[in-house]
Amino acid sequence: MLENVLLMVFAMIGVSLMLNLWRLIVGPSVPDRILALDTMYINTIALIILYGIGMQTQIYFEAALLIAMLGFVSTVAVCKYLLRGDIIE
Amino acid sequence: MTEWLISALLILGGLFILIGSIGLVKMPDFFMRLHGPTKATTLGMALLLIAANVFFSVENGVINIKEILISIFLLITAPITGYMLIKSAIHHELKAKDGTKGMDNIEDD
Amino acid sequence: MELLYASCVGLLVACGIYLILRARTFPVVLGLTMLSYAVNLFLFSSGRLKINQAPVLGQSASYADPLPQALVLTAIVIGFAMTAFVVILAIRGRADLGNDHVDGQPRASRATKGSK
Amino acid sequence: MTLLWIPLLSLLGSLLASFTGKLSRNQSAAVTAIMPIICLALVISMAPQVLAGETLYASLPWIPELGVNLSFRLDGLSLLFCILILGIGLLIILYARYYLSANDSMPKLYAYLMLFMTAMLGIVTANNIIQMWFFWELTSVSSFLLISYWWYNPEARKGARMALAITGAGGLALLAGLVLLGQLVGSYELDVILQSGELVKSSEWYPLILVLVLLGAFTKSAQFPFHFWLPHAMAAPTPVSAYLHSATMVKAGIFLLARFYPALAGTELWFIIVGVTGLTTLLVGAYIALFKHDLKGLLAYSTISHLGLITLLLGLDTQLATVAAIFHIINHATFKASLFMATGIIDHETGTRDMRKLNGMWRYMPYTATLAMVAAASMAGVPLLNGFLSKEMFFAETLHQQMLGSMSWLIPVLATVAGALSVAYSARFIHDVFFNGEPKDLPKQPHEAPRYMRVPIEILVTLCVLVGLFPAFVVDPLLTVASHAVLGAEAPDYHLAIWHGFNLPLLMSAVAVAGGLFIYSQRKYLFQFQASLPSVSAKKAFDASIQRVVVWSREQILRIENGSLQRYVFILLLSTLVVAGLPLFEMHTLAGATGLSEIDAHNAIGAALLMIGALATLIWHRSRMIALILVSVVGLMTSVAFTRFSAPDLALTQLTVEVVTVMLLMLALFFLPQRTPKESSSLRILRDLGVSSAIGIVVGSICYALLTRPQESISQFFIGNAKTGGGGTNVVNVILVDFRGFDTLGEITVLGIAALGIYKLLLNLPLFMPASDSEGRPWARERHPLLLASISQSLLPLAIMVSVYIFLRGHNLPGGGFIAGLVTSIAFILQYMANGSNWIRARMDINYRKVIASGLAIATLSGIGSWLFGRNFLTSWFDYFDIPLVGKTELASAMIFDLGVYLTVVGATLMILASLGKLTAETPKEKVNL
Amino acid sequence: MRLQARYKWLPTPFRSILLFAVWLLLNNSVSAGHLILGAVLAIVIPLVIAPFRTAQPLILRPGLATKQLFIVLWDIITANVEVAFKILAPTKRLRPGFIKVPLDLEHELPITMLASTVSLTPGTVSAEVYPIPESLPKGEVPTQRFLLIHVLDLDDEQALIETIKRRYEAPLKEIFQC
Amino acid sequence: MQHLITLPVLLPLLAGIILLLPPCGKNLVLRRWVATFMALFTLVASTLLLTTILGSGPLVYAIGEWQPPFGIVLYADPLAVALCILTSFLSLVTIVYASRGDDKAGSFFHPLAHFLLMGVNGAFLTGDLFNLFVFFEVLLIASYALLMHKKDKHTTKAALHYVILNLVGSSIFLIALGVLYGVLGTLNMADMAVKVALLQGDDIYLAKIGGLLLLIVFALKAALLPLHLWLPATYGRAMPVIAAQFAIMTKVGVYAIMRVFTMIFGEQAGELSGIASTWLWPLALVTLVVGAVGVLAAEDLRRLSANLVIVSVGTLIAMVALNNEQATAVAIYYLIHSTIACAAMFLVADMIALQRGKVQDRLVNSRGVAQPKLLGFCFVFAAIALAGLPPLSGFVAKLWLLDASYGAQVAWVFWPIYLLASLATLVALSRAGTSLFWHDHPNQDEQFEDNVYAGKRRTWALVLILAVPLMMTVFAAPLSEMSNQAAAALHNSQVAIDTVFALAKEQ
Numbered sequence A: 001m002l003e004n005v006l007l008m009v010f011a012m013i014g015v016s017l018m019l020n021l022w023r024l025i026v027g028p029s030v031p032d033r034i035l036a037l038d039t040m041y042i043n044t045i046a047l048i049i050l051y052g053i054g055m056q057t058q059i060y061f062e063a064a065l066l067i068a069m070l071g072f073v074s075t076v077a078v079c080k081y082l083l084r085g086d087i088i089e
Numbered sequence B: 001m002t003e004w005l006i007s008a009l010l011i012l013g014g015l016f017i018l019i020g021s022i023g024l025v026k027m028p029d030f031f032m033r034l035h036g037p038t039k040a041t042t043l044g045m046a047l048l049l050i051a052a053n054v055f056f057s058v059e060n061g062v063i064n065i066k067e068i069l070i071s072i073f074l075l076i077t078a079p080i081t082g083y084m085l086i087k088s089a090i091h092h093e094l095k096a097k098d099g100t101k102g103m104d105n106i107e108d109d
Numbered sequence C: 001m002e003l004l005y006a007s008c009v010g011l012l013v014a015c016g017i018y019l020i021l022r023a024r025t026f027p028v029v030l031g032l033t034m035l036s037y038a039v040n041l042f043l044f045s046s047g048r049l050k051i052n053q054a055p056v057l058g059q060s061a062s063y064a065d066p067l068p069q070a071l072v073l074t075a076i077v078i079g080f081a082m083t084a085f086v087v088i089l090a091i092r093g094r095a096d097l098g099n100d101h102v103d104g105q106p107r108a109s110r111a112t113k114g115s116k
Numbered sequence D: 001m002t003l004l005w006i007p008l009l010s011l012l013g014s015l016l017a018s019f020t021g022k023l024s025r026n027q028s029a030a031v032t033a034i035m036p037i038i039c040l041a042l043v044i045s046m047a048p049q050v051l052a053g054e055t056l057y058a059s060l061p062w063i064p065e066l067g068v069n070l071s072f073r074l075d076g077l078s079l080l081f082c083i084l085i086l087g088i089g090l091l092i093i094l095y096a097r098y099y100l101s102a103n104d105s106m107p108k109l110y111a112y113l114m115l116f117m118t119a120m121l122g123i124v125t126a127n128n129i130i131q132m133w134f135f136w137e138l139t140s141v142s143s144f145l146l147i148s149y150w151w152y153n154p155e156a157r158k159g160a161r162m163a164l165a166i167t168g169a170g171g172l173a174l175l176a177g178l179v180l181l182g183q184l185v186g187s188y189e190l191d192v193i194l195q196s197g198e199l200v201k202s203s204e205w206y207p208l209i210l211v212l213v214l215l216g217a218f219t220k221s222a223q224f225p226f227h228f229w230l231p232h233a234m235a236a237p238t239p240v241s242a243y244l245h246s247a248t249m250v251k252a253g254i255f256l257l258a259r260f261y262p263a264l265a266g267t268e269l270w271f272i273i274v275g276v277t278g279l280t281t282l283l284v285g286a287y288i289a290l291f292k293h294d295l296k297g298l299l300a301y302s303t304i305s306h307l308g309l310i311t312l313l314l315g316l317d318t319q320l321a322t323v324a325a326i327f328h329i330i331n332h333a334t335f336k337a338s339l340f341m342a343t344g345i346i347d348h349e350t351g352t353r354d355m356r357k358l359n360g361m362w363r364y365m366p367y368t369a370t371l372a373m374v375a376a377a378s379m380a381g382v383p384l385l386n387g388f389l390s391k392e393m394f395f396a397e398t399l400h401q402q403m404l405g406s407m408s409w410l411i412p413v414l415a416t417v418a419g420a421l422s423v424a425y426s427a428r429f430i431h432d433v434f435f436n437g438e439p440k441d442l443p444k445q446p447h448e449a450p451r452y453m454r455v456p457i458e459i460l461v462t463l464c465v466l467v468g469l470f471p472a473f474v475v476d477p478l479l480t481v482a483s484h485a486v487l488g489a490e491a492p493d494y495h496l497a498i499w500h501g502f503n504l505p506l507l508m509s510a511v512a513v514a515g516g517l518f519i520y521s522q523r524k525y526l527f528q529f530q531a532s533l534p535s536v537s538a539k540k541a542f543d544a545s546i547q548r549v550v551v552w553s554r555e556q557i558l559r560i561e562n563g564s565l566q567r568y569v570f571i572l573l574l575s576t577l578v579v580a581g582l583p584l585f586e587m588h589t590l591a592g593a594t595g596l597s598e599i600d601a602h603n604a605i606g607a608a609l610l611m612i613g614a615l616a617t618l619i620w621h622r623s624r625m626i627a628l629i630l631v632s633v634v635g636l637m638t639s640v641a642f643t644r645f646s647a648p649d650l651a652l653t654q655l656t657v658e659v660v661t662v663m664l665l666m667l668a669l670f671f672l673p674q675r676t677p678k679e680s681s682s683l684r685i686l687r688d689l690g691v692s693s694a695i696g697i698v699v700g701s702i703c704y705a706l707l708t709r710p711q712e713s714i715s716q717f718f719i720g721n722a723k724t725g726g727g728g729t730n731v732v733n734v735i736l737v738d739f740r741g742f743d744t745l746g747e748i749t750v751l752g753i754a755a756l757g758i759y760k761l762l763l764n765l766p767l768f769m770p771a772s773d774s775e776g777r778p779w780a781r782e783r784h785p786l787l788l789a790s791i792s793q794s795l796l797p798l799a800i801m802v803s804v805y806i807f808l809r810g811h812n813l814p815g816g817g818f819i820a821g822l823v824t825s826i827a828f829i830l831q832y833m834a835n836g837s838n839w840i841r842a843r844m845d846i847n848y849r850k851v852i853a854s855g856l857a858i859a860t861l862s863g864i865g866s867w868l869f870g871r872n873f874l875t876s877w878f879d880y881f882d883i884p885l886v887g888k889t890e891l892a893s894a895m896i897f898d899l900g901v902y903l904t905v906v907g908a909t910l911m912i913l914a915s916l917g918k919l920t921a922e923t924p925k926e927k928v929n930l
Numbered sequence E: 001m002r003l004q005a006r007y008k009w010l011p012t013p014f015r016s017i018l019l020f021a022v023w024l025l026l027n028n029s030v031s032a033g034h035l036i037l038g039a040v041l042a043i044v045i046p047l048v049i050a051p052f053r054t055a056q057p058l059i060l061r062p063g064l065a066t067k068q069l070f071i072v073l074w075d076i077i078t079a080n081v082e083v084a085f086k087i088l089a090p091t092k093r094l095r096p097g098f099i100k101v102p103l104d105l106e107h108e109l110p111i112t113m114l115a116s117t118v119s120l121t122p123g124t125v126s127a128e129v130y131p132i133p134e135s136l137p138k139g140e141v142p143t144q145r146f147l148l149i150h151v152l153d154l155d156d157e158q159a160l161i162e163t164i165k166r167r168y169e170a171p172l173k174e175i176f177q178c
Numbered sequence F: 001m002q003h004l005i006t007l008p009v010l011l012p013l014l015a016g017i018i019l020l021l022p023p024c025g026k027n028l029v030l031r032r033w034v035a036t037f038m039a040l041f042t043l044v045a046s047t048l049l050l051t052t053i054l055g056s057g058p059l060v061y062a063i064g065e066w067q068p069p070f071g072i073v074l075y076a077d078p079l080a081v082a083l084c085i086l087t088s089f090l091s092l093v094t095i096v097y098a099s100r101g102d103d104k105a106g107s108f109f110h111p112l113a114h115f116l117l118m119g120v121n122g123a124f125l126t127g128d129l130f131n132l133f134v135f136f137e138v139l140l141i142a143s144y145a146l147l148m149h150k151k152d153k154h155t156t157k158a159a160l161h162y163v164i165l166n167l168v169g170s171s172i173f174l175i176a177l178g179v180l181y182g183v184l185g186t187l188n189m190a191d192m193a194v195k196v197a198l199l200q201g202d203d204i205y206l207a208k209i210g211g212l213l214l215l216i217v218f219a220l221k222a223a224l225l226p227l228h229l230w231l232p233a234t235y236g237r238a239m240p241v242i243a244a245q246f247a248i249m250t251k252v253g254v255y256a257i258m259r260v261f262t263m264i265f266g267e268q269a270g271e272l273s274g275i276a277s278t279w280l281w282p283l284a285l286v287t288l289v290v291g292a293v294g295v296l297a298a299e300d301l302r303r304l305s306a307n308l309v310i311v312s313v314g315t316l317i318a319m320v321a322l323n324n325e326q327a328t329a330v331a332i333y334y335l336i337h338s339t340i341a342c343a344a345m346f347l348v349a350d351m352i353a354l355q356r357g358k359v360q361d362r363l364v365n366s367r368g369v370a371q372p373k374l375l376g377f378c379f380v381f382a383a384i385a386l387a388g389l390p391p392l393s394g395f396v397a398k399l400w401l402l403d404a405s406y407g408a409q410v411a412w413v414f415w416p417i418y419l420l421a422s423l424a425t426l427v428a429l430s431r432a433g434t435s436l437f438w439h440d441h442p443n444q445d446e447q448f449e450d451n452v453y454a455g456k457r458r459t460w461a462l463v464l465i466l467a468v469p470l471m472m473t474v475f476a477a478p479l480s481e482m483s484n485q486a487a488a489a490l491h492n493s494q495v496a497i498d499t500v501f502a503l504a505k506e507q
Ligand code: NA
Pocket: D354, D355, D356, D357, D358, D359, D431, D432, D433, D436
């Protein structure tokens, strides 16, 4: 059963990612795109966690953890860019 | 039993994530789009991660809650992401949906 | 799957190269970045594609080829260093040359300068 | 081995001369003369043996691999030339002492002169043809220096350059010829070559060799059509001209013809080329000489003409002609040297060499005039003087050949014409300078030259007379051995005498003298006729042609190196496409033996995201910010691919690097335009799309071909030995810090250098800082958003904890120093973003340069440490320890190495960002530690 | 309110505990080795990065803090379900709006926690803290701060402000004793 | 002594590190001395290494004691070590030269010079193809940083081109590595040589692609036509003292071509043997021609020297393309000669530019230099060496080149092109010399600033580097013998394979 459930959830995440990408490409504003990218980061974490469950391995946990950390930092950086231009003042 | 639990958590988590992304696509203005990802997705992630915890605890026979770290992390950062995004949206003077109340509350940045 | 992977690599290479052939530093740098993704994926593929066989002992029954992974890791780091340098060089170019054309001046202004 | 000393001492002489700067002029000349005197003494001491028919040898090994040795010989021909070179050289040294003015540097002239003398001695005594070429080129170089002695005179510079270009070109041809000759014969030793005449002449390479060698000889001895450099070399000081153009430089070419006579001469080709060239040169030189108003110009063309005469003699198909050639070498050297020196005196004492101004010099310098007149008479071939003897032999030999077949009668006729012209210009030299009325506007009041300045001329003119009167007694022995050397044992019998009775040659002489005087008497009409011809300046033509070559070169280079990076990259890519694409077509099937695995949903989604991201980046690349966001998607998907295909370490690295890269790009974007203008023509876009998709297809195909092939690799070793040999279970990490730690050492060095380089780039960079964004919106006022500043403080310890975790587990599980370093750096970057670089600097006064260096030092020293245990560099060590409470713990030297990696990464990343931050910091003046 | 911790070697006790927990979580282990290492790191890391901390009030009511944590967690769950339905429902019915909540809190950390809580709970996202320092004359400290909040579906502005202040701000004041 | 082979790489690395750390970090005088002595030590170590291997044959050193083909090995044959000596010497000279003040034009000159040295020596000594890539990157990044030593907008433009082209080049290198590893499953060059011979079917073509891609990369580094376009601007615009150091970098490309295409794709490689030759030969000739045209076209001495570098590359590659031992031996001798001569010319150009003030080293008539005797002598010396005239090494090289190419089918086109290129060089150099040193006003009393004079250090550097062409003529015999030995070692890939795998058996 778990296998089917995984596939199902997987499909949901996949659809989510596609929706994110759609928003990312369509925009219309830059903040919209950043928001989409940030969501994409998080959805990717979901993807990796699912993959880990499917493969019964925790070896990709750190990747997920880092995406969480780094996604945040880069989103903040882009926002800072939009606000101030100079991200390190 | 645990399999049911895991499955339920997974499906719920997936659903929330999907809804978050639907919100991202569906909402009419940026400020409203922001709500989906910052909330629904965060919860969806938490559910998924709990599912993973349960799964690996069962799988390895020891209690495993390390995935919750990611959730903690997201809980800490998601509001700041939203804050930064909304700041830049205000800075870019993005149009809010017609009829949005309290626009006069926004000051120059 | 192999075909899909190869197509991705090919597409990345093509996009990267197209951008490298642009006349302004920023797209060129973007192109270089994309090309380095492609190249890393390519180098990685020289160990073939294995699913769930991470080369960490005790984690699975058989292991993916660890050597290309180590090589790609080195390549990523070196690529990072190089990209960093070229990015800063692009800034320097803008400051020194007054524009961001890779040749220091856009073609049109070069033509008028030549006719003087 | 005495022979070796001759060039060596001469070379020493050059050095010696260059150090005489502090001595008086007399002392300088005396010191310079020491070495040539010793050399001459040595030569004379060896002369009896040579005259007795012996050939002396001396040899030292030099480059045996190439068959090149320092190998010397002294035979008759060498002896003759040695005596000429040294003898006349000594006279020139004396003469130059008086010729040079106080402003001119004596040591410089003497040093160059002695260098030149060395080169000439080297040529004539060489027994190895490569060695000969060595000295041959040395004459080109040293004559260049001599001709340009008065370098502030543009004529001298141009003349020197022209001489070098022409003789240099000839030298290269000669080298080619000599190498061919050597390869053909199997040796570069002259002895062997001279004995292989038959082999050479019958070879299919013979024509080529001959032409190449003759090119060398003809350019050097100013044969038509390469003669034009010589008159322009007259810009040199007169002693130099006297030396170079009488006995030495130009005679080197003649010497070469004579030297290779046994190996190359005797064929029809030889006679045609050498003979016709000589004849043409003889006539052309003599004709032009007549019209030169400059005394030295006259002598220059006369030299050309006489060299043509000698060449023609060497080209004539009789042995006696060859003897005559050698005889004329001697005679020409003596009379021409004296004439040059006399000209020098006239120039020196009157300030001009223009024959239109010089008139009636007889009255002012009767002594010099007498000497000059005797020498000029010798040049004209007046009986009782040496010039007459050889010229008569020449006339005689022109009658004895069939070179031009039925037209062969032309040769004596033309020879007579040339003789007449020679008489005419000699007559002009005498009459126009010493008589012909009063001088006009001379810059100086003329008077007789200093006593010792005349001595060299006296000696030479005496020789002219002595040879003319007692040829058999004075030169016969030398001439005989020299002829033997050229012709081999079968040199003909001849006897030198003034009187051979009334015969055809005598008639030719008479006709020549009469004709010459007639021509001179009718010079007015001739000059008018000449003036009506379009004047061709060799110098201008040469300069123009060189200039044309240079201009053409510049055009070509500008066309090729047009300074367009797009073109350069395009060429690189096209080359890549060609070499990588062609073999693809040779393959039978692209796919290998392994089948395809199926595509699952995971891969499909990842691939779709990656491809859409890439294409979207391409399409939106002109909106830079959007492109940057899209590239992040591609990067993210790349790391997802790494997780998918079992490479967790790679995924981690890719992720961290990706974030830092995007941040850097954003920093850069701040200083760059936000949009890329539309500049490419649609044709260019099509072209670029074409080449990039072609390369994409090729690379994709190669990738596909690889992926579908079974593989055998060395990787099993790593998997098998990671734990037992490297002490870790994360094989990738063990490869990085142990199996291939050397790569990693290089890699972090690259990172460190990049940081140093970036620091360099950004130091004192004047930056254009936009006050508003691309849409004209002023920047937000708030520098450090409150919530961000606050949360980033809380995240810092968390991130450090995570990086410690990643660092420590790296050896056994995905992670390691590099990733840990980047996580630490990113944590600090967040602080930079949230609080600004001034805030950071106030709290952390770390010198990143030192951090980088320490990291590198730790990594390197951890490798060198193994030397202490007698192990190779980077040999790892690990062991397990039982620590109370903690339990079994592994300690490995690789961890120390990884610590080095960590520090370098942190130092480098932060140095890069701090340098950038510093650019816009509010207090740029403040001294910053980096 | 207290800004300085009792022991110099433990400047931020709560944070150290968090770090210790994170270490154990990361390693998924409670072995002696990890307990020791975790403890050491939890003490050393805050000390090392102490310069990067600006003084903030410390948590003085840990019990209340824990209680508040669970309240917020519960709110997050309910809020999310609520938002999920709003997303799926037709968007026309939504009445978005911005509100400005006057703050009693003064220090950054509590304000941040409040803003985060607001962002994570019912239909609200914190947008800005007013006034921004750059809008004030140099050196002046703001007397009254406001939190700008975007509300997805705004019904009664005053009620919402009231709820936020009561349910989230008041406990924070209590926890930090400020 | 066992570790001697690592010293040419490790000493410069350590030097770079030491120079960044206290007390060197802030003390320029100390930095100069340390840099000089470390370069000297590297030179001595390399020389010792050469004497060792000339006696005992090639050496192999397994880094980390991981046996080949698994670990990285250093492989020292006479060619590699001779080039290490050359590079170390060049670094020594340039460091001494720069210590007069050029090192102050930007930061980190001395550490970067040593990192460059490390990269180049590493590239020469490594026996592992991926490690070669790493060292290429080390030397490239160091060269990027050095190129930007002096701030000037033309340099920036040249650097942009140079860096971007090389980044593309590095990508191609990685693709080549991927293909070769994917087909051969190994990275050790000796092992690759073994595996290449065993390839069958379509794998051969894949390996061929890998090999030819490497050729592109190396040709780009070597500035072989049509990939030379970056060179004139880069070398012409870099500070001359840095251009002098760069003189070795094109040779790294040439070396890599020699190494890879005689060892991996050597005679043992069956169908793949000599895959490069067909491409190399015509390209070498075209390079020679274009280089010579560039020499004639040059408007300043640095450009001229840069084009001379191209000429030398064309000549070298022609020899490499002949693909026989004798030609390789010439190539080795010529490589050393041309590197030194070009580097010397860059230094001379620098002094001239410095002393002529505004016109710099442009080939126009202008004021004289402050030290006409010294510079004139140096120029003539360098020019004679470059033009291949006696009595300097260029003459030996020229002779040997002709000698070695005699009998090759292609000699009939190589000889004329080569000789004409020599003539162009001669003409251009004589024009350059006459316009730089000789002008119409001999006795102008000009005032020169104190810092334009050569001073002790620069004079020493010039003397040191100019002594080499002379020494190379005097000691032509031992040098040619060494070149022959080096060429023999290079061509006999079986020896290399055996040496490398003997180590594997030992362990
Ligand atoms: Na007259």
